Amino acid sequence: MLNTILPILLFAALALAVLGAAKRFLMWRRGKPAQVDWIGGLMAMPRRYLVDLHHVVERDKYMSKTHVATAGGFVLAAVLAILVHGFGLHSKLLGYALLAATVLMFVGALFVAKRRRNPPERLSKGPWNRLPKSLLMFSVSFFIATLPVAGILPADFGGWILALILAVGVAWGVSELFFGMTWGGPMKHAFAGALHLAWHRRAERFGGGRSTGLKALNLDDVNASLGVAKPTDFTWNQLLGFDACVQCGKCEAVCPAFAAGQPLNPKKLIQDMVIGLAGGTDAKFAGSPYPGIPLGEHGGGPHQPIVVQGGKGLVEADTLWSCTTCRACVEECPMMIEHVDAIVDMRRHLTLEKGATPNKGAEVLDNLIATDNPGGFAPGGRLNWAADLNLALLSDKQEAEVLFWVGDGAFDMRNQRTLRAFVKVLKAANVDFAVLGLEERDSGDVARRLGDEATFQQLAKRNIATMSQYRFKKIVTCDPHSFHVLKNEYGALGGHYEVLHHSTYMEELISGQKLSLGQHKGGSVTYHDPCYLGRYNGEYEAPRSVLKAIGIEVKEMERSGFRSRCCGGGGGAPITDIPGKQRIPDMRMVDIKETGAELVAVGCPQCTAMLEGVVEPRPQIKDIAELVADVLLEAPAPTKQPAPVKPEALEVH
Structure with a gap:
């Protein structure tokens, strides 16, 4: 009886799965075109799954082993079940192989069930709580049905009653x-995850690569929409990526805005895009809602607006403006989904099409257009902080080893101390450097994160045109946001440079013995990793190496390195200023105080501003450049060596 029922069930399920796959694929293809390597992506998918994706999953050892057993067991069991029970290949070898696969899957399913008994708050419930039972049922049913094939039990064991139960x-x-x-x-x-890995929006991320720069809009195409207004405005492989979400909530657990009680949950945001793709409401969402926004009040469809207008839409605008673009969600996602890309794409529509940047957003963008800096300061004051430093201008020298990119710290009195400290370090190392002076414009980072692609491209092109007039080998800056934009986002507009963060450059100077340093005499120190230096650009070691070189043993915070908590200063968040239950920098200061450190070393002007904005008592905040400048020793003047005597000048006596 089973020999008749099982093939019917298997092939019926496969046929329905193929129909569903076609339907799903056509849903994704409603999105905008995207260039992908169709065949190459499919060929690369197994390695991306087994290596790149599993490298992320491996951070959670419990789930890594569970995933290997459950997923690996299911794939093997499914293939073997089709061969054995679908096509009737009843060999003992295949029978034992299928038994082993179902046992492996059963063990993995037990671990899934254990996790679901008392699940973390971040995990979605609802249908996901049904999954362990289904996994166990699949593995047990096929295990028992395969025992006769392996010769362990007679073919007619149990009769029609057992056959019906197994069916x-x-x-x-x-x-x-x-x-x-x-x-x-x-x-x-x-299903979606496998194809998402094959046709990923950022294929450069695989094989150990890094891809974090935002994609440029083609502003010359008058027919192109500016940003994303409705789900079908996303590229089709972005929609595919949203469908790959496993609702594990790891993004939710690390999101600083969610923790602060702002109306953002990156997991729910991705699920809202899935709802928009298929059509419906969020009433059945089985995870944590956006803080302060109840479920069941939002919904939409493929061609309907995403952001709430007239009471209808998938998400509130404040949800998008709460994001600090810290990329913690992307870093933690085991399916390698690009949350930040989606958020900025939707911001672009609000800013460029609607002019709806909240709070001081519009003022800052107007300042950038009028004065080339977000604060609206007179451009002529860009070098006032260095009036007594006799800095060389690149317009005078035309050529230098290093272009020191000052950034908008030039207009902030606190960060002027960092700039002066770094100049002191450069001079102590006899570095051939120069600045652009009044020719430097804002890098455009803030405009781009706020969705104003037009202003970003205008600023970037002017800076690229300026720098093209001069010769230099590398750009060095104290600002990770400028560093990231110059290094990773100017290239799409024709500006290709070697760019270093000042901590990396100081490490080079120290390792090259270009600096004579004493030792830090202060108290204990912890180091705060800036998001745009760490998660965006993978630089974690250079700042720590510099601190170690001056005698500082860093007292690490629990959330450090790639899991560092954002200070709250990125993505224009201080400008849009969406309220929550607490401030992100206050939460970071709690992390800092738990180390008992008396001083916090930072490497970013925005981190400095956010952390110094926390009310005292709190540890002192100092940039790494300031700490190095504090311990600089006077280098001994080089001894003048006598000129070598030429052989022909020697006299023979």
Whole structure:
């Protein structure tokens, strides 16, 4: 009886899965065109899954082992079940192989069930709580049904009653795992996730690469929409990426805005995009809502506005403006989904099409257009901080080893101390450097994160045109935001440079013995990793190496390195200023105080401003350049060596 029922169930489920896959694929293809390597991506997918994606999953050892057992066991069991029970290849070898695969899957499913008994708050519930039962049912049903094939039990064992029970179990398992992959359900992430890895928006991320620069808009195309207004305005592979979400909530757990009680939850945001793609409301969402926004009040469809207008839409505008673009969600996502890209794409529509940048956003953008700096300061004051430093201008020298990119710290009295300290370091190392002076414009970082692509490109092109007049080998800056934009985002507009953060450059100077340094005599120190230096550009070691060179043993915070908590200063967040239950820098200061450190070393002017904005008592905040400048020793003057005597000048006596 089973020999008749099982093939019918298997092939019916496969047929429905193929139909569902086609339907799902056509849904994704409603999005805008995107260039992908169709064949190459599919060929690379197994390695991306087994290496790149699993490298992220491996951070959670429990789930890593669970995932290997469950997913690996299911894939093997499904293939072997089709061969053995679908095509009737009843060999003992295949029978034992299928038994082993179902046992492996069963063990993994037990771990899934254990995790679900008392799940972390970040995990979505609802249908996801059903998944362990379905996994167990699939593995147990096929295990028992395969025992006769392996010769362990007679072919007619149990009779028609057992056959009927097994058929029900198989139907349950295959419908959840095959049918649910493509028609919707917890297993949808497996199908969409595999193709997402093949046709990822940022294929450069795989194989150890890094890709964090925002994609440029083609502003010359008068027919192109500016940003994303409705789900179908995303590229089709972005929509595919949203569908790959496993709702694990790791993004939610690290999001600083969510922790601060602002109306953003990156997991729900991605699920809202999925709802928009298929059509419906968020009433059945089984995870944490946006703080302060109840479920069931928002919904939409593929061609309907995403942001709430006239009471209808998927998300509130404040949800998008709460993001600090710290990229913690992207770093933690085991499916490698690009949350920040989606948020900025939607911001672009609000800013460029609607002129709806909140709070001081419009004022800052107007300042950038009028004065080339977000504060609206007179451009002529850009070098006032260095009036007594006799800095060389690149317009006078025409050529230098290093272009020191000053950034908008030039207009902030606190960060002028950092700039002066770094100049002191450069001079102590006899570096051939120069500045652009009044020719330097804002890098455009703030404009771009606020969605004003037009102003960003205008500023970037002017800076590129200015720098093209001169010769230099590298750009060095104290600002990770300028560093990131110059290094990773100017290239799309024709500006290709070697760019270093000042901590990396100081490490080079120290390792090259260009600096004579004493030792830090103060108290204990912790180091705060800036998001745009760490997660965006992978630089974690250079600042620590510099601190170690001056005798500082860093007392690490629990959230440091790639898991560092954002200071709250990125993405224009201090400008849009969306209220929450607490401030992000206050939360970071709690992390700092837990170390007992008396001083915080930083490497970013925005981090300095945000952390110094926390009310005292609190540890002192100092940039790494200030700490190095504090311990500079007077280098001994080089001894003048006598000129060598030429052989022909020697006299023979």
